[in-house]
Amino acid sequence: MAHGSSSVFNELRLKEELCDAVIRVQNQDFHVHRIILSGCSEYFRSLFTLSHPADQVYQINQVSPYMMRVIVEFAYMGSEEVNQQNVEELYIACDFFKVTGLMDACLRFMGEHLSKENCIDIWQFTETFFCQTLNNDAFHFILQHFTEVCASSDFLNLSVQQLLKLIGTDKLLVRDERTVFEAVLRWIDHSPEERTTYISQILPKVRLALMTPDFFMTNVRNNQMLMCDTECRDTLFTAETLFNDGIVCLPGIYHPLARPRLPASILLAIGGWIEYAPFATNAIEAYDICSDCWVNITNTEEAPRSQQGTVFLNGSVYCVGDHDRFEPLSNVRRFDLTTHTWHQIVPMKTWRWGVSITTLNGLIYAIGGYDGQNRLSTAECYDPESDQWMNITSMHERRSYASCTAFQGQVYICGGFNKENFLSSAECYCPETKVWTQIASMSISRYGLGLVAFEEQIYAVGGSNGDIILNSAEAYNPQTNSWHTLTPMQSPRNNFGFEVLDGRLFAIGGFNGYSYISDVESYDPNTGEWSDVPDMGICRSGLRCCVISGLTNMADYAAPRYSSLDYPDSTSYVSDAYYETLQLCLRL
Incomplete structure (x- = not known):
């Protein structure tokens, strides 16, 4: 719609002239032109098309009057009233009404304002609404700033699946693996009765053999919560063996507990x-x-x-x-x-x-x-x-x-x-x-x-x-x-x-x-x-x-990072000695 035309239609809306429908939200009426709302919203296009021609008032209960005003003004003027306070609620409303132009504006705003304070919230939000591109951007942002982000309150609200996804990837950026271990303990302490049951799943995702031996023996090996779990004790024993025996890995092949994360x-x-x-x-x-x-x-x-x-x-x-x-x-x-x-x-x-x-x-x-x-x-x-x-x-x-x-x-x-x-x-x-x-x-x-x-x-x-x-x-x-x-x-x-x-x-x-x-x-x-x-x-x-x-x-x-699960099937042409060493490197 040309700028001049949009101004004329909006002026007619404000004067309630030539309007052929009323959107009623919590006793507040929005006089509109069906053709204008139909142009930006699949929902309203279907609503007006399928309703009886005599219908003029449409009761909408899914949004607040404020949200409806923002959507109506976008339909008429193309104005994008998006801010930190309303962006998620506005996106949800636009998703319901299929206002794709304003949905795109919300996603663009969230992407431009991605920060250490809101990245987890945006990651979880975009995961719920299947916004794949922004979801990937938020996930990458968390990985790049994990040391600061794991200290936030939002980190404590991660699901166990989300936590495993974060700490399990080589792309997690940390200078010291103790940062990951301490973040895990903090996450568990937030709800210990429920989350302690997940510890045997979480611990193998921590690269224990990348810690200093002193920190491992003092703060990890002697942790009572870990020692009370049979599977965790086995994981700790394997890590301790890696420290003591110093298993030699072939180039690019690492034990999962010793595989380096990607560099910053x-x-x-x-x-x-x-x-x-x-x-x-x-x-x-x-x-x-x-x-x-x-x-x-x-x-x-x-x-x-x-x-x-x-x-x-x-x-x-x-x-x-x-x-x-x-x-x-x-x-x-x-x-x-x-x-x-x-x-x-x-x-x-x-x-x-x-x-x-x-x-x-x-x-x-x-x-x-x-x-x-x-x-x-x-x-x-x-x-x-x-x-x-x-x-x-x-x-x-x-x-x-x-x-x-x-x-x-x-x-x-x-x-x-x-x-x-x-x-x-x-x-x-x-x-x-x-x-x-x-x-x-x-x-x-x-x-x-x-x-x-x-x-x-x-x-x-x-x-x-x-x-x-x-x-x-x-x-x-x-x-x-x-x-x-x-x-x-x-x-x-x-x-x-x-x-x-x-x-x-x-x-x-x-x-x-x-x-x-x-x-x-x-x-x-x-x-x-x-x-x-x-x-x-x-x-x-x-x-x-x-x-x-x-x-x-x-x-x-970066250098390749293979483990027993993703090492290429090359055993058909390697020597017996190489294969034996490979099995030693990959043993769990």
């Missing part, structure tokens, strides 16, 4: 140069921190790349800049992590190789680089919404193979090479003022370094000073505009990946002065120490990394 974030290592090979690689490896291993997820249809900039934004990975063996390129490729497809997007305004890339406030910044003739001081930013690149103010220095990061609303860039010198200088860009400001220089020149922001500092590690490959590390404090020295890495490395994952800083691959390497190490800011991480499957330099998160299909990029 996964680190991707993309492209790079392979030693002794004439070209770059298209290899992509994913590091699953919960399984502590790398997984090859290479898309064979994608072209090889190296020295590109790589960032994660809005569910996609962007690879910015590259070269085709002969000259730098301005091309930009976007990998949709949900559909597993690559897309070519609008290229940068300038060819850039060895470019520095970061994201800030939903924009991608591409800074410096090499265009085939000159080291660049120019910079530009990309807006995914408009699909356009825009030039921004140039830096003070020309820089290629520098590194940049976003921190506290500004973009910081450090080091690099300007054709004559390897640089220790650093500067930051403020998008609000569009000005680059020089900051304190690093203690040493760094080319091909790693740079990340974490908590209150910016970390610069490795690289080359033109003479040697470095393992040194330092951190910048913006409050004091000063750098201080950190514990050096175990291995020197240049042109490597450097990212923050789960509160640690990861240095991945690179060139150590003699060869391309696959080794990985991580830095714990709390202890100030570096520790070994499993190697990648490929030795490479010039790779770029990013961390992905918040995906509903995170399992697509």
Whole structure:
């Protein structure tokens, strides 16, 4: 209905002119035009069609006068009076009257206002009314925020089936399995007489062997409620055996009590140069921190790349800049992590190789680089919404193979090479003022370094000073505009990946002065120490990394998690020794 027409019909309704029906709700009358209500509601269309032509007053008992007013105003004006207080009641009324347009508005409102406070309520509500898409969204939201949500009062009102569905999935996001165990105890304590009977069903869903042995022995093994149940005692004995015997599992195969849940974030290592090979690689490896291993997820249809900039934004990975063996390129490729497809997007305004890339406030910044003739001081930013690149103010220095990061609303860039010198200088860009400001220089020149922001500092590690490959590390404090020295890495490395994952800083691959390497190490800011991480499957330099998160299909990029119930039937072609080990891993 055109806006002008709707205004005219609504004015006629308000004046009770040309109305041919009255909807009566609790002694309140709504004078309406049958044709208008029939246009938005199957219920009223059937009511008016099947009723006697002489009927004019229709008594409606299923809703309040307020709800009927909202529905009538939607029918005439398309107005959506949806808010936190009325959305569920309104949806129920619209479902009864089959007002699909307003039902969609209610679902849209609930989806846009999904929060830690209402996610369980919305999950249960949409389960009752078979709203599958929003139900899935609410379920995923609970899994992603379980630590906070399990402390709410709504959590205590879950059915046992709903609780089992939550804690039984690998997608449940928790840093420590004790969170799950304590949530289960709290749920049972809310109604112990009824819920204690379910404990033998619930306990096997808790990954007991992922707890620390101390917590398990002190808080789980000695729990009187569990020890009084025969099936629970058997489950506890199995978990204790896993702690004591340390049953060795084959890659990807876990005992159900020891199977890692999916990580909140996964680190991707993309492209790079392979030693002794004439070209770059298209290899992509994913590091699953919960399984502590790398997984090859290479898309064979994608072209090889190296020295590109790589960032994660809005569910996609962007690879910015590259070269085709002969000259730098301005091309930009976007990998949709949900559909597993690559897309070519609008290229940068300038060819850039060895470019520095970061994201800030939903924009991608591409800074410096090499265009085939000159080291660049120019910079530009990309807006995914408009699909356009825009030039921004140039830096003070020309820089290629520098590194940049976003921190506290500004973009910081450090080091690099300007054709004559390897640089220790650093500067930051403020998008609000569009000005680059020089900051304190690093203690040493760094080319091909790693740079990340974490908590209150910016970390610069490795690289080359033109003479040697470095393992040194330092951190910048913006409050004091000063750098201080950190514990050096175990291995020197240049042109490597450097990212923050789960509160640690990861240095991945690179060139150590003699060869391309696959080794990985991580830095714990709390202890100030570096520790070994499993190697990648490929030795490479010039790779770029990013961390992905918040995906509903995170399992697509994680290590496989098989158990006795879902392990593929491959015994027909595995060795006897492998099969025996498999049975040991899967024994219950």
